[in-house]
Amino acid sequence: VQVAHTVTSDAVPQAPSGAANLYPFPIVPGVAAVFDDANAPTAEQLPTSFDGIGFEPVSARIDPKTRPAIAAWVSHLVAPKVNDTSSFLVPGIIWDTFCIKCFGFSNEVMHFGVPLEGRVPMRLRNAPDCFCHGTPPSFAASLRRLAAEKQFEVDKRNPTATTRPVLWVSHKDPGSFPGRTGFTGLGGRPDIVVGRGMYEFNKVPANWKGKDALVDEVWVPCRYIRYVFEQAGFRREKLYVMPEPIDTRQFDPASVAPFLLPVRHLGWQLASNRPGDVTVAAVEEASQLPVVPTTVDALRSNFKFLAIFKWESRKAWDVLLRAYFEAFLAERRVNASLYIVSYVYGDNARSPAKMIRDAGEIAEEIAEAYQHHHGRNEGTEKLRWPEDFPHVEIISEQLSEADLVRLYASVDAFVMPTRGEG
Known part of the structure; x- marks a missing residue:
């Protein structure tokens, strides 16, 4: 975003401090900004008198009547971070996604939205309980402030002001991008509508084709997804890698x-093939595993x-377990442990027993x-489950963000088997 608003040379707001450590990568051209200290405008770079705003490359699509208001809104990009955004009665940016609590899109929205909060007038259309629980306190407070209770309230001091947001981000799959009737109550379509989308495979669903016509830009997480969408007929000039x-x-x-x-x-x-690890009696009974003499100290010394x-075919849990078991069978005398954090969608109460049976x-x-x-005639004994197989522990506890960070720091290697990721 090119920041431009009416200022005098001795009244230029200072760039926010400490932003560089949050997201230290440059964001691509489009309706986007570079959120770091090094790229923030300086007093010399800001014009001394300007009453408009330039969005590159989409400035032509902004309603000229809203430009002064936009300029005032986006001036917060270089203003000190504020602790309360309740004064933004008509937000410049609305960010919308599904409310499925802790999942990939909600995490993305959180990490995009929290650094913007207080720097641009924006709202999230999702309440705080639509995001992962146990986020850092500063993130949780920001999500509460960003909740969109006042998103359509008209500024009583300026009743003629537009109630439409300038920028709408639809953080959903392209099949759910908003159509002409998707902005009921806004007083019209926002000046710019962005779709944030992705897909796990190299061919998109048939009903996604042509959905780029509903939005002005499509933001994708990587060049591969841009290629997939382009092959599906999305217009190249609308596709941006974001x-x-x-954090x-x-x-x-x-x-x-x-x-x-x-x-x-x-x-x-959790459940484990070392039943002494099991903490839920019902799970231990359902697993029906014999007790394998293993000390905690022995497991602690394993390579982890x-x-x-999520426990589903796309995530390739079967590929992971097969590779792990075959690589670390008892005969190889390699001490290893595999910790899996997972759940069975819609049936989390019985997840541990089902997953350990799988x-x-x-x-x-x-x-x-x-x-x-x-060969069966060579006197080779059949491998026995679980004692001849390496240690595996499946955790279905809903962990907080803080606990996940600690868990990452507790192991020697992270593995990601998958048949497709967006």
Whole structure:
């Protein structure tokens, strides 16, 4: 965003401090800004008198009658960060996504929105409970302020002002981008509508084709998705690569204390092929596993892998378990542990037992293949589940953001098997 508003040379607001550590990458051209100290406008770069605003490359689409108001709104980009955005009765930016609590889109919206809060007049159409629980206190407070209770309130001091937001971001799959009737109550379509979309595979659903006509720009997280959308017929000039943001201070392993693994002492809901780890009696009974003599100290000295995903075919849990079991069978005498944070969608109460049973089925298949490979007449004993297989612990506890950060810092390697990611 090119910031431009009526100022005098001795009254230029200062750039916000400390923003560089939040998102230290430049954001691509489009309706976007560079949120770091190094790229913030200086007093010399700001014009001394200007009553408009230039959005590149879409300035021609902004209603000229709203330009002075836009200029006043976006001036907050270089103003000190404020603690209360309630004065923004008519927000310049509305950011909208699905309310499915903790999932990929809500995390993206949070990490895009929190750094913008207080710097641009924006609202989220989602209440704080639409996001992951256990976020850092500063993030939670920002999400509460960004909640859109006043998003359509008219400024009583200027009743002729437009009630339309300038920029609408539809953070959804393209099949859910808003059509002509998607802005009821806004007084008309916003000046600029952006769709933030992605897909896991190289061919998009048939009903997505042509959906780029509903928006002015489409933001995608990487060049691959841009290629996929372009191949699906999306107009190239509308596609912009907008990388996923991350708070490098929150996810700094040096800033947190790691957990002592395994986590049986924390009382989390989990299941394991070492039943002594199980903390829920019903899960232990459902697993029907024999007790394998294993000390906590022995498991703590293992090489530790971590995987985090939803328990579904797309996430390739079966590929992970097969590779892990085959690589670390007992005969190889390699001490390893695999920690999986996962859940079965719609059935989280019984997730641990189901997932450990699924793991056992993979192990049985491997045992059969092992027996067949070595020959049944050579006296080779069949591998037994679970004692001849390496340690696996499946955690279905809904962990806070803070606990996830600590868990990342507690392991030696992160693994991500997948058949497709957006």
